[in-house]
Amino acid sequence: MNKHYTYLANWKMNLPLNEALTFISGHYDDFVLLSKKPHTQIVICPSTETLYPIHQMVQGTNLQLSGQDCSQHTRGSFTGQVCAPSLKQAGCSFCIIGHSEQRLFGCDTNESVAHKCAMLLDVDITPVVCIGENLEQYKNGKTLEALSEQLNPLFTMLTTHQKAHVPILLAYEPIWAIGTGNVATNEHIESTLSWLAQETSKKAPLFKWKLLYGGSVKAENIGQLKTIPLIDGFLVGGASLDFEEFEKVVNYV
Ligand code: PGA
Numbered sequence: 639m640n641k642h643y644t645y646l647a648n649w650k651m652n653l654p655l656n657e658a659l660t661f662i663s664g665h666y667d668d669f670v671l672l673s674k675k676p677h678t679q680i681v682i683c684p685s686t687e688t689l690y691p692i693h694q695m696v697q698g699t700n701l702q703l704s705g706q707d708c709s710q711h712t713r714g715s716f717t718g719q720v721c722a723p724s725l726k727q728a729g730c731s732f733c734i735i736g737h738s739e740q741r742l743f744g745c746d747t748n749e750s751v752a753h754k755c756a757m758l759l760d761v762d763i764t765p766v767v768c769i770g771e772n773l774e775q776y777k778n779g780k781t782l783e784a785l786s787e788q789l790n791p792l793f794t795m796l797t798t799h800q801k802a803h804v805p806i807l808l809a810y811e812p813i814w815a816i817g818t819g820n821v822a823t824n825e826h827i828e829s830t831l832s833w834l835a836q837e838t839s840k841k842a843p844l845f846k847w848k849l850l851y852g853g854s855v856k857a858e859n860i861g862q863l864k865t866i867p868l869i870d871g872f873l874v875g876g877a878s879l880d881f882e883e884f885e886k887v888v889n890y891v
Contacts, residue, residue: 641864644679644807644848644871645888646704646766647878648734651685658688662695665881672888673700679871680888681732686720693729704732704766707740710753722757733758734766734873736788738813752791755806756799764804766850766873767792773814781826782833785810793841805846808834809873815853817876824866827851831868857886864890 653661662669662682673680683704684692693703705728709719725733735758736751751767758765771784810830812822822830831849838847851863852873863869878884 640677642677642679642870643864643888644681644850645884646681646683646732646734646809646850646852646871646873647884648683648706648737648852648873648875649685649878650706650739650875652879653684653688655685655688655691658684659691659695661879661881662692666695668881668885669696669701670699672885673702675888678888683732683734686728689725689728689730697729702731703729704734705730705763706734706737707744707746708733708735708754708757708763710750710757712757722754722761722763725758726761726763730763732764732766732807734768734809737768738770738811738816748788749791751788752795755792756795759799759802759804759806762803764807766807766809768809768811768852768873770811770813770816770853776812776814781812781830785830785834786837789837789841793837796842796845802845805848806842807848807850807871808838809850809852810834811852811873817854819854821854821859821863822851824862827863828866828868831866835868855887857883857890860887860890 681702681704683706705725709721712721735754740746755765769785769788771781775784815822848870850871850873851869855872855874856877
């Protein structure tokens with residue numbers, strides 16, 4: 639049986655508006671073709687100002703769009719923030735929240751990530767909740783403790799949140815693997831994802847969960863990662879900025 643995978647191309651803040659539009663229009667047919675591949679969902683995550691123009695280019699195709707963050711509020715005096723309804727109107731069907739770069743350089747906390755998830759579920763945007771341990775926690779065998787702390791406010795929020803028309807994607811991204819070229823071992827990913835599968839089914843059984851992996855995913859290591867049965871998809875950063883490399887990640891069977 640062919641496995642269904644979701645691939646998120648997380649462009650981060652690497653492509654300003656003009657470069658993002660050039661990138662997508664230069665590979666438009668290739669992107670559309672890739673998104674037609676059976677059992678495959680391609681989600682492009684450009685920076686916020688690029689979402690709407692890209693939406694206008696790709697609407698009507700299978701390509702999906704994701705924000706890279708959203709506000710935990712719907713409106714008000716929150717200079718610089720973007721609310722979930724705006725993301726929806728700009729064409730997003732997914733949104734990354736709690737990325738380690740937002741936890742580190744923005745002001746994300748475990749609680750704010752839970753609020754953001756609620757905002758996204760309210761407008762039927764699929765949340766892509768990022769969690770992951772740092773190097774020290776990894777070396778000290780504290781991965782599950784770190785993840786548990788990150789997830790607790792989310793599970794609490796979900797007990798009071800009825801609406802779930804969309805799945806929740808839980809992206810396990812060891813912080814020490816992001817942008818470093820160091821991929822976690824299959825053994826570490828498998829044991830972490832199997833714990834996550836148990837936790838989600840125990841603590842938020844009414845929601846449909848999908849488990850993603852992210853952190854230095856590229857053509858060179860995708861074969862090894864695709865042998866892990868619990869992985870439903872990948873968050874691809876650096877490798878998604880090179881179309882041919884991203885295509886190899888998606889096309890690897
Ligand atoms: P990377 O980034 O693939 O460049 O490691 C992944 C991510 O941050 O989502």
